[in-house]
Amino acid sequence: MRFFSIGAAFYLAAVAADDVAAIDESWSAVDALSELQQQAMEGLKVSPLIRKRGSAKACNIFTADRRQDWEHMSKCQRKDYIRAVHCLHTLPSKSDPEWAPAARTRYDDFVAVHMNMTMSVHGSGLFLTWHRYLVWAYEQALRNECNYKGYQPYWNYFSRTDNIHESPVFDGSDTSMGGDGDFFEHDGALGGASMIKIPSGQGGGCMTTGPFANWTANMGPVRPGMQNMSAIPDFTVYNPRCLRRDLSSYVTSKWFTTANLLNVTIGRASWTHESYWREVQGRYPDGFLGLHTSGHYAMGADATDLYSSINDPAFWLHHAMFDRLYWIWQSLHPFEARKTTGTLTLSNKPPTRDANIDDLLEMGILAQTRPLHV
Template sequence: MRFLLVLAPLLGATVTTAAPSKDAAMILQDLQKQVEAELQETHQAPAPGRHGGNTCTLANAAIRRDWYCGPLLLFHFLLSPGERKEYIRAVKCLWTSPSVDPAFSAAQNHFDDYVAVHMNQTNFIHGTANFLTWHRYLIYIWEQTLRSQCGYKGYLPYWNWFKHQTDLTKSPVFDGTDTSLGGDGEFLAHNGSVVGAGRIWLPPGNGGGCVKSGPFVQFTINIGPVQPAMQGYTPVFTDVKHRNPRCQRRDLTTAASVSTFTAANLLNVTVGAASATIGTFQDELQGSLGTLRLHGAGHYAMGGDGSDVFTSLNDPAFYLHHAMIDRLYWIWQVLHPAEAGKVNGTVTFRNNPPSRPGTVDDLLEMGGLGPAVPIRDVLDTLGGTPLCYVYR
């Protein structure tokens, strides 16, 4: 195995010089309070509708909540075990629903359709001007499909990274109970994961094989892998026409979560130096070559199928991870209104090959999942047509 850069010094780098006096979870609560206070001042009445007739207000907006269910259950912003089971039931419903696009011949069900659409567009929705808005719209369509097609009454939960960073098996997202999204994989000896454009090595966790517990152990995934980070997990097909039925694999590792899901990184991206512009915010959230940062760390903390940039949607936790990404984007937008309506970057992955700058008029294409909309239509989660939601 080749030697790569040591993880901790890379991921620990931050522009914040003084150690925060609170842990990341408490800081996130403080940021939430600031955002809610700001919205109370600015969004009591509907924002002017881009298409006319916007009726979205704080009073009728959907509320996306934390998957966590713990000692604070009395607070309404946490999901109950029953609500979590309902979400799981709805996800299983998509696994038994037919694929909607015959072009995706590898897709065996509607769950696979989402994997296929993301896989087809990977190089045009990462390291691009539309990264944040494309994924925002994707998880919105996922949420609405669960509601309209599978009878789900709730809204998309999020995975709060800033809890259980030191032991992901204790997280209610990954603890393997019937109210989780599955536990770790079976132990499978491997040499860890190579990430950050091949510049960072993450040590292996205690999994690596098929997910061994939780509601999804019997389910088959069909597309990919294309570019798995985990060594020993061999890429198979690079298109959506060839089916590769297999179990979902996971290798929970704290190497990324402990180093990245920190108070310093949270402050930097929301109110620190990296929050100054949409460009610096987006770059810090996504990470540059040779770094993980918050977006990458979530994927690589899951390991296995969740670490494949093309087909990470094979892990059901993808949607909760990207809801947390969207939550930070939402927080940042409310706290930085002058930058909130802007985009930055080009229309190809890190401008390779060189391409034009992205604009708010660029369409967010979703294949057969939903209608294409311009970026400007999803910049405000309270803008109506289509979005009307907040986080709590």
């Protein structure tokens, strides 16, 4: 069985080379990822879980909704998505104003919940699944409250890594998620717990062109990685301002590589849940930003704030992609897929117990509370 042979071949270094696609670092990251996805989907078709829950109504590979690569969506589809995001950004907030006095719009409800939970849903055992659930809740809001017909698109960040300005997600056209910010002279950004220096790009200021020109952020930033940006203490402070970007091809070309992709999907870092979890979040003392943080620093400016990066409407395309990698890894590593790693606090500060799969994912007013793994 091809699916199990991938995990087993790499995990046990077994000789099953004829079953394992000969993906190596000579492949483009885009081609490698499509092949990995293909194999992950084959795996899901033969998963024992599907046999157990094989009814037509069960959520499985045959019934699942399909998210799409922004690059492969039609202009009409992209425009409908952009319309729906603006809709959420226009509808009034449903948050209790006592709890989130700075939240003005329905979009802000997502910002407030993310900011409020920052210290327990990053660098923790809840990190991967909580963000999966957050993206789902947002997708539901777009569909149910803004009549969006599609599903949450993703930014394939292994595409156009040489020049992020050419990515259809960020090219600034009317079918993009906006372009770069205006030029603002600054000292670059410090990522990875301030251990990794990112040179400044050509932006850093307000995003004044494209479909999200003059987009307003109402909360944050609390601890932006971009230098020379002022901060506020927490999500209760109303801080309306333009959204800023500083697109970074330095980040995309350095970290969105075939080698890093293979490492977390079939290579050494993919072997256990713990190694996957660690690697995708970066090894900061080694100067390695990791796929998750790289997504944020590739967008730059507002997106470099751990708390309020969610203000950038492209946050969702990044996290949908990050979640895509997670399910591909899960499918390729079925014996590790339902585990969790980490405690209940960011980098275990303050110290807390290990998270477990019965821990609850809280989403405030965005969605019902549910266990980490069902």
